[in-house]
Amino acid sequence: MSAVEHRFGSYGGRYVPETLMPALAELEAAWLAARGDGAYHAELDALLRDYCGRPTPIYEAHRLSERVGRTVLLKREDLMHTGSHKLNNALGQTLLARRMGKRRIIAETGAGSHGVATATACALLGIECVVFMGTEDMRRQRQNVLRMRLLGAHVEPVDAGARTLKEATSEAIRDWVTNVETTYYVIGSVVGPAPYPAMVRDLQRRIGDEARAEVLERHGRLPGRVVACVGGGSNALGAFAAFLDDDGVELVGVEAGGDGLTTGRHGAPLTVGGPAGVLHGAMSAIMQTEDGQILEAHSISAGLDYPGAGPQHAHLRDTGRARYDAVTDEQALQAFRTLSELEGIIPALESAHAVAWVLAQSDGELDLVCLSGRGDKDLAEALDRLGIE
Amino acid sequence: MTGVEHIAAAFAGADKRAALMPYLMGGFPDPATSRAIGDACIDAGADLLELGIPFSDPLADGPVIAAAGTAALRAGTTTDDVLAVAEALAPRAPVVLMTYVNIVLARGVDRFVRQAADAGAAGLIVPDVPMEEAGPLLEACDAAGLALVPLVAPTTPDERLREIGARARGFLYTVSVTGITGERVGVDYATIVGRASAATEVPVALGFGISNAEQAARAADAGADGVIVGSRLVREAAESDDPAAAVGRVVGELADGLVG
Ligand SMILES: Cc1ncc(COP(=O)(O)O)c(C=O)c1O
Numbered sequence: 001m002s003a004v005e006h007r008f009g010s011y012g013g014r015y016v017p018e019t020l021m022p023a024l025a026e027l028e029a030a031w032l033a034a035r036g037d038g039a040y041h042a043e044l045d046a047l048l049r050d051y052c053g054r055p056t057p058i059y060e061a062h063r064l065s066e067r068v069g070r071t072v073l074l075k076r077e078d079l080m081h082t083g084s085h086k087l088n089n090a091l092g093q094t095l096l097a098r099r100m101g102k103r104r105i106i107a108e109t110g111a112g113s114h115g116v117a118t119a120t121a122c123a124l125l126g127i128e129c130v131v132f133m134g135t136e137d138m139r140r141q142r143q144n145v146l147r148m149r150l151l152g153a154h155v156e157p158v159d160a161g162a163r164t165l166k167e168a169t170s171e172a173i174r175d176w177v178t179n180v181e182t183t184y185y186v187i188g189s190v191v192g193p194a195p196y197p198a199m200v201r202d203l204q205r206r207i208g209d210e211a212r213a214e215v216l217e218r219h220g221r222l223p224g225r226v227v228a229c230v231g232g233g234s235n236a237l238g239a240f241a242a243f244l245d246d247d248g249v250e251l252v253g254v255e256a257g258g259d260g261l262t263t264g265r266h267g268a269p270l271t272v273g274g275p276a277g278v279l280h281g282a283m284s285a286i287m288q289t290e291d292g293q294i295l296e297a298h299s300i301s302a303g304l305d306y307p308g309a310g311p312q313h314a315h316l317r318d319t320g321r322a323r324y325d326a327v328t329d330e331q332a333l334q335a336f337r338t339l340s341e342l343e344g345i346i347p348a349l350e351s352a353h354a355v356a357w358v359l360a361q362s363d364g365e366l367d368l369v370c371l372s373g374r375g376d377k378d379l380a381e382a383l384d385r386l387g388i389e
Numbered sequence: 390m391t392g393v394e395h396i397a398a399a400f401a402g403a404d405k406r407a408a409l410m411p412y413l414m415g416g417f418p419d420p421a422t423s424r425a426i427g428d429a430c431i432d433a434g435a436d437l438l439e440l441g442i443p444f445s446d447p448l449a450d451g452p453v454i455a456a457a458g459t460a461a462l463r464a465g466t467t468t469d470d471v472l473a474v475a476e477a478l479a480p481r482a483p484v485v486l487m488t489y490v491n492i493v494l495a496r497g498v499d500r501f502v503r504q505a506a507d508a509g510a511a512g513l514i515v516p517d518v519p520m521e522e523a524g525p526l527l528e529a530c531d532a533a534g535l536a537l538v539p540l541v542a543p544t545t546p547d548e549r550l551r552e553i554g555a556r557a558r559g560f561l562y563t564v565s566v567t568g569i570t571g572e573r574v575g576v577d578y579a580t581i582v583g584r585a586s587a588a589t590e591v592p593v594a595l596g597f598g599i600s601n602a603e604q605a606a607r608a609a610d611a612g613a614d615g616v617i618v619g620s621r622l623v624r625e626a627a628e629s630d631d632p633a634a635a636v637g638r639v640v641g642e643l644a645d646g647l648v649g
Contacts, residue, residue: 015490015517017449019542019567022549160455166446173448178568180544278491278517279446291468292495293445 004028006194009318011311014193016173016281023180028195030100035202040099044092048206051124052081052091055210058218058368063342064355070364073223074345074371075211077235084348084373085207085235086117090186092203094121097184104128104179107186108172110137110165110231111303111350112144113373114188119153121186129153132172134163137302140381162296165231165306169280189232190310193281197310204238211368212242223368225250229353230270230324231303233310235372240322250323253313254357256299257326267297270309270317270324279308285317300329300385301349301378329385331356336375336382348373349382391534392511395483396559399437400592405647406609408436410594411640412487412619413626414457415440415474416466422632423461423471427478429637430622434644438478439514439617442471442488449516451571453620457627468492472508479509485538485559487514493526502529512536512559520553527556536560543567543581547588554589560615561589564597565608571620573598578611586612602646609647618643 006012014024034040048054056076065072077085090107097105105127109115115131122129131148135157138145148155156175161167169191176185190197190204208226215223226243228236230253243249258266266272269285277286279294287295287307299305316322327335332349335356340346347355351372358367375382383389390398400408411430415423427438443458443466450458468488475484486505493501493515505513513535518526520539530537536559541550544567554561563585565576576598585593595608596617605616622636629635 013522014519015522016519017516017542017569018519018540018553019544019564021519021521022544022546160459161445170446170448174451174569177449180567275495277494278489280448281517286491288491288495290495292491292493293462294491 004032004195005198008312008315011276011283011314012194012197013283014281015278015283016193017177019177020180024193024195030096031195031199034096034099040095044095047091048088052087053079054206056080058211058214061343064339067342068359068361071366072358073215073366073368075207075239075368077207077370077372078345078347078351078374082117082120083376084113084117085204085238086114086188087120088206088238089188089200089203089234090114090117091121093186094118094125094127097186098125098127100184102182102184104130104183105186106130106132106172106175106183107188108132108165108168109188110168110305111301111348112137112141112148112377113303116144116147116151118186119148119151122153123151130156132156132158132168132175134158134165134168136163137165137168141302141377144377164302166294166297173280189234190237190312191232191280191282191308197282197312200234201237201241201312204234205241207235207238207370208240208242211239215368219366222246222249224364224366225252226368227252227254227354227358228370229254229304229350229372230309230313231306231350232308233313235370237310237312239370244321251316251321252357253322253324254353255324255326256297256301256304256353257328258298260328261326265298266326267299267304267306268326269307270313271326276314282311284311285309285314300332300381301353303348303350304353325357327353327356327360331360333382333385335359337386345371346375347371348375349378392483392506393534393536393558395511396437396536399483400560400614403436405644407613407647408615409434409640409644409647410437410439410615410617411435411622412439412441412617414454414461414623415442415471416461416464417457417623417626418460418632419464420466420470420474424474424477425633426626426636427474429633430640431481433637433640435482435640437483437485439485439487440471440475442468442486442492444489444492447489449569451569451620453624454570457623468496472504475510476508483511484509485512485514486510490515490518498525498529502533502535506533506535510535512538514538514562516540520556530558538562540564541585547584550584550588554585557589557591560592560594561585563593563595565595566598568597570597572600578608578613582611582613602642605643605646616647
């Protein structure tokens with residue numbers, strides 16, 4: 001069994017206070033043991049099937065395909081329990097936390113999808129759950145705040161900075177530094193110090209594994225492109241992982257273009273490509289000033305409103321294996337509407353970024369899009385912006 | 390004299406039971422006042438100074454120091470401004486810079502270390518650079534005579550403590566509690582100070598949570614060679630109309646607690 005990667009090229013690592021270093025070593029050992037343990041996988045697989053509804057379908061979006069002039073397949077993570085891919089990871093990590101004897105779980109959340117997923121897994125396993133969330137995100141994702149509360153989690157408001165995902169993550173890490181002996185930190189994406197980026201990718205890669213097998217079976221070939229939105233990058237990396245060795249398959253990560261890349265108000269560090277830096281424990285692509293201060297991101301989508309991205313994405317970009325592009329708030333909103341009207345599928349605003357990118361391309365054949373989540377959580381925000389009453 | 394030697398001399402020459410090292414946030418409330426606070430600390434009996442370079446996302450800091458950093462940045466404080474404060478204070482006492490790794494990386498490790506040494510800084514503390522990630526930074530600091538001061542925590546196992554202790558330069562920053570910076574009561578210092586002292590040849594300085602003369606005295610009783618006080622002083626700077634005088638007064642009380 002191979003070791004857990006700490007570095008992806010020059011990216012990744014473990015830039016955290018000394019207090020956490022023994023906990024990360026303990027986590028890595030526990031993950032290695034769980035990864036090789038049939039009983040862990042049997043329990044996770046059974047829950048993913050019976051409780052979460054996996055495997056999720058591949059749906060051929062006919063009217064969308066007609067609109068763009070090529071076949072578009074949607075990997076329906078929006079149909080999974082809790083409404084997004086986040087539960088794949090949250091459930092896997094919560095089972096790991098229970099194996100490790102941890103009595104308290106913390107998580108950060110932006111859109112609330114990861115918070116709801118973690119609260120759900122904790123309800124299922126009877127573990128105390130605290131979710132850190134920026135107060136701006138609590139406002140724009142209120143329905144998810146209520147869901148978390150109903151599920152028995154405590155939502156801890158974070159009022160610093162832009163009051164979004166970056167601040168929530170910083171606060172979760174501070175809590176972990178303080179309560180590390182009793183607490184397990186369920187990070188929500190392929191970010192953070194090792195072993196998180198590799199572990200979260202491995203827990204999400206069934207998105208890609210399922211999709212690859214199903215597309216092969218139904219279409220007798222692999223997709224030309226795999227397209228997914230990138231906040232921290234977990235649904236994208238989960239989808240990409242299965243295709244990394246398939247040289248003919250193009251991998252496209254779609255970041256938040258916000259008001260437009262030239263305005264500086266965006267969440268697209270991979271696309272913009274400035275100097276690498278360290279945010280939340282890992283070296284990766286980040287948005288920063290010349291002095292190294294982390295910039296606030298901006299996106300209509302709370303889940304993509306983050307000035308960093310997973311270290312493996314930075315490496316995939318540099319090696320040319322994946323490419324990254326951005327779509328604006330406005331494009332994402334239009335895609336939100338278009339997919340609703342054409343297919344009767346209301347996507348999460350995050351996922352709408354991937355759909356928007358596909359809508360904007362005139363070339364290609366057989367696109368596989370990871371539809372990472374459903375859009376119920378975004379109705380108020382999006383309908384207001386679209387002027388629908 | 391190199392920074393490493395400057396720090397060693399300050400510990401050796403301290404006229405108290407433990408050297409007193411106040412922390413101040415560079416550029417808080419503004420660069421000129423932070424320099425005045427540093428001077429007041431030295432006048433009141435500080436043996437060394439820890440000078441923070443503000444960072445937007447300080448993961449090891451509690452609300453008081455984090456808020457001071459945010460305020461300093463909002464007021465326009467740059468890394469260069471804080472290096473200038475260091476340069477002004479360095480002739481009077483060893484200045485140990487404290488910041489986060491992204492601030493160092495943004496200029497490049499070699500350039501940052503050279504500029505810090507040129508400004509007269511004696512040492513550098515980077516709490517989000519554990520031993521495993523420290524290689525290039527330690528090399529650059531050693532070449533410049535700047536002491537790269539590592540941290541150890543109550544959660545650090547003994548063997549790891551020895552490895553970190555062997556690579557410590559200047560002193561071993563010993564975190565008294567499992568947690569972030571902030572004032573605390575009722576912490577047992579003896580265990581962690583004893584473990585740290587057994588693991589290194591350099592002086593052991595205890596920090597995080599120490600906020601009054603009684604606690605400072607207990608740290609010295611526990612065998613600490615140095616006492617670091619941060620949040621209590623930053624809070625004083627934040628709440629007072631005359632930050633330098635107010636911080637100087639508290640440093641004087643802390644110094645009194647370490648005499649005799
Ligand atoms: C539905 C959905 N998709 C995507 C994301 C972005 O996260 P990641 O890039 O890790 O997949 C989020 C984050 O909240 C989300 O809720």
